[in-house]
Amino acid sequence: MDLSEHVLSAGRAVLDWVQREWEPLSQAELEQRLDQAVEEILEADLVAKVKAQPPAAIYLQLVQSPAAAEPQVVPAEAALCPAEEEPQGGQEAPDTADSNAVKYITELLQSSKSQHSRARLAGRARLSLSHTVLLSLTLLSKRISYRSVSTRFRLEKGNIHRIFFSFCERVNILEEEQIRWPVDREAAEALFPLSSLLGKAEGPEVQGVPQVLGVLGHTRIPIRLPIGKHDVESTVPEVKRMKKEAHPDSWLNLELTCDRRGRFLHCRISKGSDTDRAGDLRDKLKQHPELMPPGSCLVARAGYPLTAHILTPYVGSLGPRENLYNKTLEVHFSILDQAVASLKARFQRLRYLDIGNYERARAVVLTACVLHNVFLDMGHVVQGDVEKEEASDQDGEGELDEEGVSRRDAVSHLLYKDLDS
Incomplete structure (x- = not known):
């Protein structure tokens, strides 16, 4: 059985070679x-x-x-x-x-x-x-x-x-080589303070306030709607339909985690119909806690899962303690916003990909993300104009786990206590 499979495989390889070398020219x-x-x-x-x-x-x-x-x-x-x-x-x-x-x-x-x-x-x-x-x-x-x-x-x-x-x-x-999660010494060097208000003499681990490894967020990349997805029976005018009834397959979700330099540590590209927010990353960090240095965290906007490794803002009626915590996180979100703006400024084709094939559109977006890191390593920096992302139905409180809720409350309490002192 194994021998016949090898023979078939060899036969296919020969046929492919013959077709490649002798294919008639147009x-x-x-x-x-x-x-x-x-x-x-x-x-x-x-x-x-x-x-x-x-x-x-x-x-x-x-x-x-x-x-x-x-x-x-x-x-x-x-x-x-x-x-x-x-x-x-x-x-x-x-x-x-x-x-x-x-x-x-x-x-x-x-x-x-x-x-x-x-x-x-x-x-x-x-x-x-x-x-x-x-x-x-x-x-x-x-x-x-x-x-x-x-x-x-x-x-x-x-x-x-x-x-x-x-x-x-x-x-x-080159994705694994260029978009890589920092480990060991590289991870320790990538950490930066959660709050500039904390005294330098008192380390974050002593304070109980974690240091930040990266900022988690996302953006949308518009693409051409695949053939067969157009809603030709809709009575809404075309322009309004594009704004209010945009088909989820008319864009790609680009989920990113970047360090303080704007270099991408994590990249996930999915169809617009994929509503998951960092679920894979959450599970990976839970299964491999060694990826997060002791006393560290990621920060993300509302809508992302709140876990022991990912801190998100409070949502709803807020007091002074919660507001201080939210403002502390908000400072870091500008890092990712600028990284996304720089990505789109350098690679302007991402502003609209006239590609109706998901796999090819994804390949182009991933290429831009890989080259974004390559150019940063070369010292080529582009400062793009930050654009305000449209509000989403997912911008409310994301998934919560008990450990994440406890850690967020502890961090907000320490920040508020440190400010009072």
Whole structure:
């Protein structure tokens, strides 16, 4: 039985290889391959001419040529968009691109364990990894069409589409490496005070007031409604229906936990119809309490579960003690708000993903989150404008557990007592 399964598996692999290598080219793909062949011939001829020139003449050309200037690092807000000059055959990177970022991400992908970079798709023009990175960052950073990028890079529109999603798949593989929960010494260094009012001489553990490991929250990423989900029978005008009767599948929920630098420690992407608030994270922390350093917590807005590891605000009629506690937590929520604003400012395609396929939309969002951390590690910071999230039905009190209620009451009491003293 085992032998027959191995034989079948080998047979399928051979068939896949044959299909990949011998798949007939379409007319458009054939023209693209011919164009690429001509470009390679012209490039080889140019290289031969350059080699035939004396070194002094080459140096003089490089000095006088604008293309020889040092690469200019564009502001982060420009998000690596190509210059107005059109790349030749998709092989010339714009001089004004952030070459350091492209180089860093290229090396990151090359050093990953993925074998994706060695995969070959028959009948498609091939693009170097560095140009693939530049093209994909261009699409992520600006809300421009595939047609526009196709014109700039002189590649087929369908080829642009394939290259971009291939890039997203490769970046997604880096999720565990780049979006990681801090442990041991890294976790201890990530902690910061819950309240600036507490005296430095008295440590948080002595006070009984925990330190903060991260801020938990979420945002929505609008996407194109999948085919078949439109409510064509609704009598509500289209514009009002989009605002008041938005289909849950017209957005993605992006749940995040970030540290005080705005770096993502946790990322969960789900469909808009998924109403769970950090249930998986709550269960994971309960099963693995070692993930939270002693005397630490996460803070989250109302609607999230209140547990021994996640502190949320009080809801309802509040006294001075509860109000002080809520204001203490509110200070930290701006950290996540700014991280989300920076994410959407750097990767403007997240403001509306014209993708009706959930898996592909999710891959694009995850790519942006991974690269958000990569850019922060490089020292590239973008300050986006914080947008007020619309109120939700889930903004009331979330799930409560007995240990969480006790810890919240104890923390609020200590904060109030410390203020009085």
